Amino acid sequence: MRTMTCIEDLRQSARRKVPRMFFDYAESGSYAQETLRANRADLERIKLRQRILLDVAGRSTQTTLLGDKVALPLALAPIGLCGMQHGDGEILACRAAQQAGIPFCLSTMSIGSIEDVEQAVGKPFWFQLYVMKDRGFVRALIERAKAAKCSALVLTVDLQVLGQRHSDIRNGLTVPPEVRIKNIIDIATKPAWALGILRGRRRTFGNLAGHVRGMDNVNSLSQWIAGQFDPALSWKDVEWIAGLWGGKLILKGILDVEDARIAAKTGAAALVVSNHGGRQLDGAPSSIAALAPIVEAVGSAIEVLFDGGVRSGQDILRALALGARACLSGRAYIYGLGAGGQAGVARAIEIMKNELDVSMALTGVTRIADINRSVIAAM
Numbered sequence: 001m002r003t004m005t006c007i008e009d010l011r012q013s014a015r016r017k018v019p020r021m022f023f024d025y026a027e028s029g030s031y032a033q034e035t036l037r038a039n040r041a042d043l044e045r046i047k048l049r050q051r052i053l054l055d056v057a058g059r060s061t062q063t064t065l066l067g068d069k070v071a072l073p074l075a076l077a078p079i080g081l082c083g084m085q086h087g088d089g090e091i092l093a094c095r096a097a098q099q100a101g102i103p104f105c106l107s108t109m110s111i112g113s114i115e116d117v118e119q120a121v122g123k124p125f126w127f128q129l130y131v132m133k134d135r136g137f138v139r140a141l142i143e144r145a146k147a148a149k150c151s152a153l154v155l156t157v158d159l160q161v162l163g164q165r166h167s168d169i170r171n172g173l174t175v176p177p178e179v180r181i182k183n184i185i186d187i188a189t190k191p192a193w194a195l196g197i198l199r200g201r202r203r204t205f206g207n208l209a210g211h212v213r214g215m216d217n218v219n220s221l222s223q224w225i226a227g228q229f230d231p232a233l234s235w236k237d238v239e240w241i242a243g244l245w246g247g248k249l250i251l252k253g254i255l256d257v258e259d260a261r262i263a264a265k266t267g268a269a270a271l272v273v274s275n276h277g278g279r280q281l282d283g284a285p286s287s288i289a290a291l292a293p294i295v296e297a298v299g300s301a302i303e304v305l306f307d308g309g310v311r312s313g314q315d316i317l318r319a320l321a322l323g324a325r326a327c328l329s330g331r332a333y334i335y336g337l338g339a340g341g342q343a344g345v346a347r348a349i350e351i352m353k354n355e356l357d358v359s360m361a362l363t364g365v366t367r368i369a370d371i372n373r374s375v376i377a378a379m
């Protein structure tokens with residue numbers, strides 16, 4: 001992993017190792033991918049202010065997130081089908097995050113279940129909830145997350161309907177992979193991936209299998225999921241969930257100041273400024289463009305987290321400069337997972353941490369708390 005110098009190296013390696021269908025699934029955005037591209041382009045447009053001859057010895061990237069100490073202002077974002085990028089992907093990523101001293105968030109749509117991950121790792125992790133029409137199932141999921149002592153519930157609020165990703169349709173994305181000649185040939189050229197998946201504990205949606213009545217095979221499960229995202233979801237449901245959960249709640253997927261103001265009144269501990277990595281409303285602004293106005297409106301009332309396009313420590317610095325408390329990493333760590341399992345995720349985190357540390361030094365700050373707009377160059 002030492003020769004992996006940046007997230008792009010990990011991405012290239014993952015591209016070679018992970019079957020096309022799952023690599024494309026991670027890589028893509030919805031529709032014309034305008035918002036996906038804007039996430040990166042708008043981050044790159046923010047230039048950092050080079051400062052010199054300030055004493056920057058004794059730096060630290062440590063900070064707190066939801067009151068807990070973290071080694072750097074970063075958490076691993078919930079990623080559906082994470083365990084299809086690498087066998088036991090959720091467990092490996094969670095271990096890497098915990099060893100690096102940052103939170104890991106397990107998706108509702110994970111391969112490894114809440115219980116699988118709980119049994120395999122040493123410390124509590126976050127759980128991400130999608131609210132399904134089947135509220136009994138939602139209640140049960142919350143109970144399972146509580147029983148596993150998950151330390152925060154991340155309620156995703158930007159997926160009442162599903163944005164379309166063209167490549168998933170073209171590739172026939174299913175779990176496990178659809179038996180098409182094209183897919184068989186592709187998987188045959190990725191034997192290490194296939195072996196990892198075969199050795200892994202599961203090959204289907206771990207949180208759903210066996211818990212959804214009458215849904216034992218994968219195809220019926222996939223159909224059930226597609227029909228279960230709830231367009232009628234509303235702020236009333238957020239209240240219901242907050243009541244059931246009773247612990248730290250994070251609302252993920254807020255891009256609008258008006259929504260942020262409502263979110264800040266729910267009693268949630270944090271919100272995540274996010275457009276789902278450019279996978280939902282195509283044509284929406286980049287996450288980084290939405291960040292500063294939201295921080296200005298609600299930053300004193302609620303912790304504001306950020307995701308969308310983070311591929312380096314410099315990006316973390318940019319988001320913190322605009323007021324984010326911390327960032328979530330999606331694809332950056334997924335590339336690490338595909339490239340090298342747990343070691344790859346550990347490397348992705350290490351790369352971003354080192355980049356953050358050096359960029360802090362070169363912009364003249366030594367503590368996370370001192371990062372503000374003064375590290376951004378006037379344009």
Ligand SMILES: Cc1cc2nc3c(=O)[nH]c(=O)nc-3n(C[C@H](O)[C@H](O)[C@H](O)COP(=O)(O)O)c2cc1C
Binds near residue numbers: 107109128156
């Ligand atoms: C492959 C993939 C799967 C995702 N699955 C979920 C999910 O199950 N739940 C969720 O809340 N967000 C999901 N997201 C969104 C991420 O949590 C996060 O918001 C996004 O990846 C951040 O953008 P980035 O990938 O550019 O870092 C997914 C993103 C990707 C790329």
